[in-house]
Amino acid sequence: MPLTREQIAQRIAAEVQDGYTVNLGIGIPTLVANYIPTTKSVMLQSENGLLGMGPFPTDDNVDADLINAGKQTITTMPGASFFSSADSFAMIRGGHVDLTVLGAMEVDEVGSIANWMVPGKMIKGMGGAMDLVAGAKNVIVAMQHTDKEGNSKLRIKCTLPLTGVKCIKKIVSDFGVIEITDKGFVLLEYAPDMTAEQVVKATEGKITIHPECKAMVFA
Amino acid sequence: MSNKVYADAKAAIAGVKDGMTLLVGGFGLCGIPENCITALRDSGAKNLTCVSNNAGVDDFGLGLLLQTRQIKKMLSSYVGENAIFEKQFMSGELDLEFCPQGTLSERLRAGGAGIPGFYTPTGVGTKIAEGKEVKVFDGREYILELAITGDFAFVKAWKGDKFGNLIFRKTARNFNPMIATAGKITVAEVEELVETGTLDPDQIHTPGVYVQRIFQGKDYQKRIEQRTVSKG
Numbered sequence: 001m002p003l004t005r006e007q008i009a010q011r012i013a014a015e016v017q018d019g020y021t022v023n024l025g026i027g028i029p030t031l032v033a034n035y036i037p038t039t040k041s042v043m044l045q046s047e048n049g050l051l052g053m054g055p056f057p058t059d060d061n062v063d064a065d066l067i068n069a070g071k072q073t074i075t076t077m078p079g080a081s082f083f084s085s086a087d088s089f090a091m092i093r094g095g096h097v098d099l100t101v102l103g104a105m106e107v108d109e110v111g112s113i114a115n116w117m118v119p120g121k122m123i124k125g126m127g128g129a130m131d132l133v134a135g136a137k138n139v140i141v142a143m144q145h146t147d148k149e150g151n152s153k154l155r156i157k158c159t160l161p162l163t164g165v166k167c168i169k170k171i172v173s174d175f176g177v178i179e180i181t182d183k184g185f186v187l188l189e190y191a192p193d194m195t196a197e198q199v200v201k202a203t204e205g206k207i208t209i210h211p212e213c214k215a216m217v218f219a
Numbered sequence: 220m221s222n223k224v225y226a227d228a229k230a231a232i233a234g235v236k237d238g239m240t241l242l243v244g245g246f247g248l249c250g251i252p253e254n255c256i257t258a259l260r261d262s263g264a265k266n267l268t269c270v271s272n273n274a275g276v277d278d279f280g281l282g283l284l285l286q287t288r289q290i291k292k293m294l295s296s297y298v299g300e301n302a303i304f305e306k307q308f309m310s311g312e313l314d315l316e317f318c319p320q321g322t323l324s325e326r327l328r329a330g331g332a333g334i335p336g337f338y339t340p341t342g343v344g345t346k347i348a349e350g351k352e353v354k355v356f357d358g359r360e361y362i363l364e365l366a367i368t369g370d371f372a373f374v375k376a377w378k379g380d381k382f383g384n385l386i387f388r389k390t391a392r393n394f395n396p397m398i399a400t401a402g403k404i405t406v407a408e409v410e411e412l413v414e415t416g417t418l419d420p421d422q423i424h425t426p427g428v429y430v431q432r433i434f435q436g437k438d439y440q441k442r443i444e445q446r447t448v449s450k451g
Contacts, residue, residue, distance in 0.1 A: 047321075048390050049390050055449055056448050057448055057449065058449060058450070062448060064391075065249060065388045065391040065441070067249050067390055068390075070445060071246075071443075072445040072446075072447035073445070074447075082387075082390060084393065085321075085397065086397050089321025089325065090325075092321060093341065124297060125297035125299065126296060126317060126319055126347075127296050127297040127319075128296065128320040129319075130319035130321075130345065131319050131322065134340040134343065135341070161346050163345065
């Protein structure tokens with residue numbers, strides 16, 4: 001069975017280290033926050049101008065002036081700060097954010113990513129994604145391994161307009177955990193009940209199986 | 220000291236003409252100058268170029284000016300919440316330039332700070348870099364991005380005084396401080412207009428020198444796009 005959205009988020013949360021500043025994108029990345037253990041001290045950055053994002057508010061604490069980059073109502077944590085968009089992206093571009101987690105439509109074997117545009121179809125815009133992939137020290141992508149027709153989204157070369165070039169280090173897909181190295185994709189872990197060979201077969205780009213590759217275990 | 224205080228939005232936007240470039244603060248519907256947008260709609264000014272991170276939703280924010288086809292061109296980072304926008308763009312009625320969010324905020328900051336352009340790593344190797352100068356610093360490529368200024372800038376603050384000093388609230392700050400610096404005429408609408416001298420100088424986010432006109436806003440809707448709650 002491929003991983004659920006929640007399991008992808010849970011696996012990514014294991015990459016978050018104590019003391020990290022993390023920016024979580026919209027969709028599966030947002031769910032990562034639910035799985036970061038409280039024993040780790042982590043500050044979540046929201047690019048619309050908040051460091052120290054907390055959980056969603058209770059109904060009587062909703063504040064229209066307090067939202068995240070997905071325009072959802074949120075709260076703040078102790079130690080939080082507000083700042084302008086220019087300050088926020090200085091933080092991002094300047095390499096002060098340790099980890100960015102975002103979704104993707106395609107990632108290729110050199111670590112380039114496409115996630116903002118489907119020509120002739122989707123006109124939404126890149127938001128902060130181009131700045132985030134250019135600036136964060138470490139970028140992890142949360143994505144589906146294949147499209148609805150079963151075509152691999154881990155490509156030899158991205159076919160959609162790029163968001164960033166050679167900037168992705170790791171992917172957690174519904175099929176496994178894949179590192180991106182000079183030699184292309186390297187499979188580190190595969191979904192429970194799948195095999196490493198199945199993941200390789202479902203991947204278009206050049207992929208090798210790490211010698212210590214193993215099945216993922218979920219508590 | 221010249222009087223910067225205007226009676227209402229209609230008076231404060233006087234001078235906006237067809238074809239002008241307008242800078243509009245806000246992120247989504249958070250921190251948008253609601254009163255100014257309504258007044259701009261009622262003014263009928265057209266062929267406007269609007270620089271704003273987003274384009275509102277169909278029936279609120281800059282979506283109001285799209286409904287009336289007053290906007291000729293948008294410069295934004297994300298417009299995904301607006302169906303009218305997509306329709307007008309697809310049919311060729313509306314021109315659109317996408318700019319990465321961090322680049323957009325920095326272009327506005329540069330515009331207000333007298334810096335004509337800057338090099339950034341954002342967008343290198345993408346469509347955004349097409350036609351732009353590339354320069355290598357320490358072995359990494361950067362592209363040249365140019366400053367943005369506007370004929371008018373419209374911002375929304377929580378509190379302001381009669382000199383134009385502004386204090387924003389929470390994430391409603393977003394693009395407003397940079398946009399306030401980058402307008403030839405900057406109009407600030409505030410939830411609470413106070414006497415000059417009553418705001419703590421240490422707490423001012425935007426010094427009054429950037430603001431030419433200020434007024435007490437009214438009837439704030441402060442719409443929420445994604446009301447998301449926990450059971451607590």
